[in-house]
Amino acid sequence: MKLLVDDLLGNYHKLVMDPVHGGIPLMRHEVDIIDHPLFQRLRFICQNDILSLVFPGATHSRFLHSIGAMHVGGRMFMALIENCLKRRNLSAEQTVDGDTLEAISYFNRLVRCACLLHDSGHCSFSHQFSRTRAIQQLLAKEGRWHQLWEGVEESARIQRHEGPLEHEHYSLRVAYEILKDIAPGPQLPELMDIVCLMETSDTEPSAVFSRHSTSLMKIVRSENAGTFGPEAFESGLKSLLSHLVSGELDADRADYMLRDGFHSSVTIGGFNLDHLLSNLHLGICSQTGWMGLAIAEKGVGSLEDFVYSRHQMYRQVYAHKTAQGFDWLLRAAMEEVMEQKEILQHIDQCLGNIENFGYLTDNYFWEAFRTHALSPGMTNARCILNRIKMPYLATRTNLSQEEENTYRAFLAKEEELPQSHIISSSITARFTKIKDDFSDIKVMYKGEPEQPDTFKLITQTSQFFTKFTDDRITHFYIDPVQTDNTPNHEAGDPIRT
Numbered sequence: 001m002k003l004l005v006d007d008l009l010g011n012y013h014k015l016v017m018d019p020v021h022g023g024i025p026l027m028r029h030e031v032d033i034i035d036h037p038l039f040q041r042l043r044f045i046c047q048n049d050i051l052s053l054v055f056p057g058a059t060h061s062r063f064l065h066s067i068g069a070m071h072v073g074g075r076m077f078m079a080l081i082e083n084c085l086k087r088r089n090l091s092a093e094q095t096v097d098g099d100t101l102e103a104i105s106y107f108n109r110l111v112r113c114a115c116l117l118h119d120s121g122h123c124s125f126s127h128q129f130s131r132t133r134a135i136q137q138l139l140a141k142e143g144r145w146h147q148l149w150e151g152v153e154e155s156a157r158i159q160r161h162e163g164p165l166e167h168e169h170y171s172l173r174v175a176y177e178i179l180k181d182i183a184p185g186p187q188l189p190e191l192m193d194i195v196c197l198m199e200t201s202d203t204e205p206s207a208v209f210s211r212h213s214t215s216l217m218k219i220v221r222s223e224n225a226g227t228f229g230p231e232a233f234e235s236g237l238k239s240l241l242s243h244l245v246s247g248e249l250d251a252d253r254a255d256y257m258l259r260d261g262f263h264s265s266v267t268i269g270g271f272n273l274d275h276l277l278s279n280l281h282l283g284i285c286s287q288t289g290w291m292g293l294a295i296a297e298k299g300v301g302s303l304e305d306f307v308y309s310r311h312q313m314y315r316q317v318y319a320h321k322t323a324q325g326f327d328w329l330l331r332a333a334m335e336e337v338m339e340q341k342e343i344l345q346h347i348d349q350c351l352g353n354i355e356n357f358g359y360l361t362d363n364y365f366w367e368a369f370r371t372h373a374l375s376p377g378m379t380n381a382r383c384i385l386n387r388i389k390m391p392y393l394a395t396r397t398n399l400s401q402e403e404e405n406t407y408r409a410f411l412a413k414e415e416e417l418p419q420s421h422i423i424s425s426s427i428t429a430r431f432t433k434i435k436d437d438f439s440d441i442k443v444m445y446k447g448e449p450e451q452p453d454t455f456k457l458i459t460q461t462s463q464f465f466t467k468f469t470d471d472r473i474t475h476f477y478i479d480p481v482q483t484d485n486t487p488n489h490e491a492g493d494p495i496r497t
């Protein structure tokens with residue numbers, strides 16, 4: 001009962017002051033997770049790799065983003081609960097019992113923990129790490145998943161993966177290791193319940209999850225729940241909570257859009273989070289058997305702002321021509337230093353052993369770059385350290401592979417350079433997966449007090465989501481390393497990403 005009272009009264013253990021969200025309260029078990037060495041390593045991994053070479057303020061870390069995502073995830077879940085209670089219109093005869101309050105407390109802590117750990121598997125320079133060819137070969141090494149989970153019995157309950165690993169697979173492994181190491185307590189949710197909400201996981205929730213799920217059903221309007229049984233509700237609840245952690249409207253995106261926009265000193269990443277949450281509902285329709293996130297009709301505009309702001313962040317910040325040039329140089333510099341056998345072996349060991357994995361941060365590569373930059377001649381590492389930009393030539397959108405090669409040849413002729421000196425770097429400006437048949441989120445039309453709510457596909461309410469698509473943006477540059485070192489180099493195979 002003390003745990004429940006502490007949750008309801010906001011009796012937190014520590015307070016983190018965050019420049020984006022203000023004071024973020026932390027419970028004792030969350031502090032234990034954050035203090036673990038495998039989580040502390042996120043302090044030394046930049047959220048946006050080397051974006052600070054273009055937007056100087058963008059030096060914020062994965063560490064602070066993870067705490068921010070935890071905070072937003074908790075707010076999202078509690079908004080669902082608050083709106084459930086408002087819709088149920090509780091009277092003196094309809095009260096929330098202790099079991100339901102305990103369930104609310106449990107799922108709130110569960111969502112917060114899953115959001116806190118969702119990015120714990122990121123490596124050096126975040127997404128640029130897995131885009132480097134030498135790294136991709138290591139991540140695709142045969143038996144890598146089994147090597148990473150060797151000796152862990154619970155690995156049998158976590159989805160096996162035979163292809164190249166991504167940071168989501170490492171997040172599962174890191175989350176398991178952290179949760180296994182910290183002291184168990186009444187606040188900490190079940191380990192496998194946390195894991196089952198994370199990406200690439202295929203685990204089943206625990207008996208504790210099931211028990212609390214049954215209790216949570218009591219606050220859903222009975223006319224909406226209809227014939228939904230405990231098992232169907234539990235399955236739908238697991239899916240819904242997973243989408244709060246990673247989905248089209250999730251805590252991860254909500255935090256990084258606000259945070260990246262703030263630290264980059266741009267306004268295009270902004271949206272009204274408060275208004276969005278006030279219109280977020282737990283949607284359930286007994287007639288169709290659908291359960292998921294629902295947005296009230298009057299909140300569709302806020303969802304449109306959320307989606308469009310992310311798209312504009314991609315186009316104006318992440319796909320900035322100078323930023324993409326530096327990203328290409330960064331990957332090339334990582335390739336350079338990994339030609340050294342000892343560095344390649346060290347990274348291989350880190351990717352195959354969770355204890356060594358904790359030492360794989362941005363700092364390791366920065367030191368390798370500084371050493372390599374002492375080599376004679378121009379190197380990619382020296383370009384990164386001295387902020388030597390690649391001469392920019394042009395930008396084109398949605399080119400086919402053949403069109404890209406043709407345009408590169410055209411630029412080489414225009415610049416009177418070998419074609420191998422013309423670099424192309426591409427990034428996809430994401431829009432949304434919300435299309436005609438998207439059903440993870442629906443628009444809720446509120447029913448009368450004794451009538452069920454109705455739900456429609458988002459595209460039946462708003463045409464906005466069909467107006468834009470993902471765009472593949474390709475920038476073209478002159479390679480400063482080849483041009484400086486081999487001025488008479490003959491044309492060869494083009495270098496591209």
